[in-house]
Amino acid sequence: MKNSSGRMTVTELGEFLRNPPQGFSVKALSSGYRVCSDDERNLxxxxxxxxxxxxxVLQKSLGREVKVHNLRDYTNLRKSLLSKRIYLLASVCEEKLSESRKKAAGDVRGLREYVVSVDGGDPLIGWQMEKGLDWSISSVAGESYRLDIDLTEALESFAPRSAAAEDRNTVKPVWRDASFTLKYYSDALFDFPHWFGFSKRTFKLKLT
Incomplete structure (x- = not known):
């Protein structure tokens, strides 16, 4: 299953491995798969x-949590976020709703994995990304910080609907792990706000 728009694509893991997008190559191994990407166009x-x-195994991947320790590394990462196609892995499950439909009843089924990508060079995505990065820097005043970029809200319109039509009023697709993290470590000697967990920031990407 694959859903896409100019700004975002959502591809089931199996489909991604069978038919990798442009800039990717996949090699089948006895233990699984090795995925290699073109880091000139993909992040x-x-x-x-x-x-x-x-x-x-993903070669040339920075991982879900990206750590930077100086302004040069931060600047290079920022440039990549604002110009490349960004790929991450997210999961979706279907939770049966209670009769009141006000909360999930806790019955989870159909957990699946999807490769999600967003175009950092898209004007709307880039504007949000730049705004969120600038806000994070200005709010911590040179301290170390953790910034979570959350795509959950943007993914809601792409939620897979594998349940039968008659069940869709009682099943709610829920995304998990639809985010990635930037960790910036400053050279401040006494970085108390970071030590005590006060330098955590989050912003959400939206498609509209």
Missing amino acids: VLIDNFQSCKGDI
């Missing part, structure tokens, strides 16, 4: 992981 933020298809 891959996916950790190596195990799935029902075996071990998935």
Whole structure:
């Protein structure tokens, strides 16, 4: 299953491995798959992981949590975020709703993995990304900080609907792990706000 727009694509993991997008190559191994990407056009933020298809090893991936320690590294990462196609791994599950439909009843089924990409060079995505990065820097005043970029809201319109039509009023697709993290470590000697967890920031990307 694959859903796409100019700004975002959502591809089921199996489909991604069978038919990788432009700039990717996939090699089948006895233990799973090795995925290589063109880092001139793609920014891959996916950790190596195990799935029902075996071990998935991603070469040239920075991982879901990207750590930078100086202004040069931050500037290079920022440039990539604002110009490349960003890839991450997210999961979706279907939770049965309670009769009141006000909260989930806790019955989860159909957990699946999807490769999600957003175009950092798109004017709307780039504007949001730049605004969020600038806000984070200005709010921590040179301290170390953690910034989570959350795509959950943007993914809501792409939620897979594998349930039968008659069940769709009682099943709610829920995205998990639809985010990636920037960790900036300053050279401040006494970085108390970071030590005590006060320098955590989050902003959400939207498609409209």
